[in-house]
Amino acid sequence: NAGVTQTPKFRVLKTGQSMTLLCAQDMNHEYMYWYRQDPGMGLRLIHYSVGEGTTAKGEVPDGYNVSRLKKQNFLLGLESAAPSQTSVYFCASKEANYGYTFGSGTRLTVV
């Protein structure tokens, strides 16, 4: 039982490059989320999805896009990476009022 799997675990990008972070969950959860975590800032919601084919903006969506073509996958895209997007990215999934299950995170550095 893998839970929530994020790939890649680490990445270094040059400013202006693009990349996609993949999140996959095997718990049949409806809700999926992408957060970023920066020192002293706590976790901030980037985008989320309440079901297959749906996405919505969170607190800090600028510079990111997402897609949820299949229920088990939630993709986070950076079209043109900026140094301000250097962060640790966590994907999470849940059902209704239960707590989140998190992936192990992706450490992204933009130089």
Added chain:
Amino acid sequence: RKEVEQDPGPFNVPEGATVAFNCTYSNSASQSFFWYRQDCRKEPKLLMSVYSSGNEDGRFTAQLNRASQYISLLIRDSKLSDSATYLCVVNGWRDMRFGAGTRLTVKP
């Protein structure tokens, strides 16, 4: 004002001590509440849910006061392995909002 505010910490306590963390939230429509634990360079993991009547899980006790919009976590008989950052989490209708976390270090 942040939606979820926690004690800034850090808390440095000796083994065996009792330590309490506090958290306030601003959205009175919040539906459910949790404490998460996050170890250094790891993902947050659910420690316990918080119920209106209060609840215990071994050495951990969580309390919720809806009228004051206040949540607490009490850790008794602290262990070295309790050293971590503790996140207060409040669930709205669509997503969960996180406090910035309180860092706890338990020393021998």
